[in-house]
Amino acid sequence: MAINKKKKPTAKELISTMAAIAVQLEQLKHHVFNGDRALDEYMKMKGDKDAFVKYLEENYKEPVKDDKDIKEAEDK
Numbered sequence: 289m290a291i292n293k294k295k296k297p298t299a300k301e302l303i304s305t306m307a308a309i310a311v312q313l314e315q316l317k318h319h320v321f322n323g324d325r326a327l328d329e330y331m332k333m334k335g336d337k338d339a340f341v342k343y344l345e346e347n348y349k350e351p352v353k354d355d356k357d358i359k360e361a362e363d364k
């Protein structure tokens with residue numbers, strides 16, 4: 289029984305794939321930027337930007353990293 293090896297992608301295929309990823313990344317960056325800008329403009333319009341920032345600071349703190357997770361990752 290013969291083992292079928294996967295064909296390695298050619299340089300042209302790799303370049304094409306990376307170009308497609310780059311295009312998708314640029315589109316995502318633009319989408320995030322436009323969403324951020326729209327949210328900022330909405331908060332300016334409503335006049336409650338300071339209250340919203342305070343709310344975010346109180347409710348969206350960075351999660352605490354669990355030492356157990358770090359040790360498990362190092363073991364692997």
